[in-house]
Amino acid sequence: MLICPTLYAMTGGLILQWLLGYNFSVAVWVGFIALFGIAVETGVVMVVYLHQALDHRLARGVPLKHEDIEEAAIEGGVQRLRPKLMTVCAVLVPILWESGIGSDVMKPIATPIVGGMVTSTIHVLILVKERALRHGTLRPAHQVGPQT
Numbered sequence: 001m002l003i004c005p006t007l008y009a010m011t012g013g014l015i016l017q018w019l020l021g022y023n024f025s026v027a028v029w030v031g032f033i034a035l036f037g038i039a040v041e042t043g044v045v046m047v048v049y050l051h052q053a054l055d056h057r058l059a060r061g062v063p064l065k066h067e068d069i070e071e072a073a074i075e076g077g078v079q080r081l082r083p084k085l086m087t088v089c090a091v092l093v094p095i096l097w098e099s100g101i102g103s104d105v106m107k108p109i110a111t112p113i114v115g116g117m118v119t120s121t122i123h124v125l126i127l128v129k130e131r132a133l134r135h136g137t138l139r140p141a142h143q144v145g146p147q148t
Contacts, residue, residue, distance in 0.1 A: 008123035009039035009116035016115025020096075020107075027108040034109075035116040042084065046124045050076035077125045084121045088114060 013035055022028060053076040057068050095103075095110040 003040070004127070005039040005043040005120045005123050006036050008127075009035050009120035011116075012119030013112030013116035015119075017111050020111055022108050022111055025108055027105055028112060031109040031112040032116075035113045035120075038113070039116065039120045042080075042120060042124050046076065046080050049080050052076065053079070081121075081125060084117070084125075088117050088121070092117065 010032070013032055017028060050073055053072040054064075054069060056075075057072050058064060092110050092114045095106050096114060098106065
């Protein structure tokens with residue numbers, strides 16, 4: 001479940017690279033390497049946020065229902081959305097608009113990162129949550145026994 005964000009990130013990076021007309025170069029590959037690290041880290045952090053939100057609901061002492069698990073998954077996704085948007089909007093997108101010294105190197109590095117972070121964010125915020133709910137992998141951290 002945590003390796004899938006790299007596939008979605010690669011797809012977004014390739015699409016934006018194609019749209020902007022960049023060929024594969026060392027700078028583009030550096031951008032993809034950075035993107036893969038960010039994508040995997042985002043998937044891990046999202047799972048941690050989901051589990052924290054579920055444990056927070058469990059701390060109330062009320063037995064959990066399926067609706068509580070869904071609400072915890074939504075809460076975990078919302079908590080993770082702001083840092084992702086801040087990273088993309090405040091740091092990476094301005095690099096694509098730059099035209100000064102060094103921009104000919106920085107644009108090919110930033111292109112796969114921006115494209116991949118958009119598609120990876122969509123994947124992590126929507127599909128990781130849904131997979132966790134469907135496969136029953138989202139459960140309280142201190143719950144023992146088989147998953148139901």
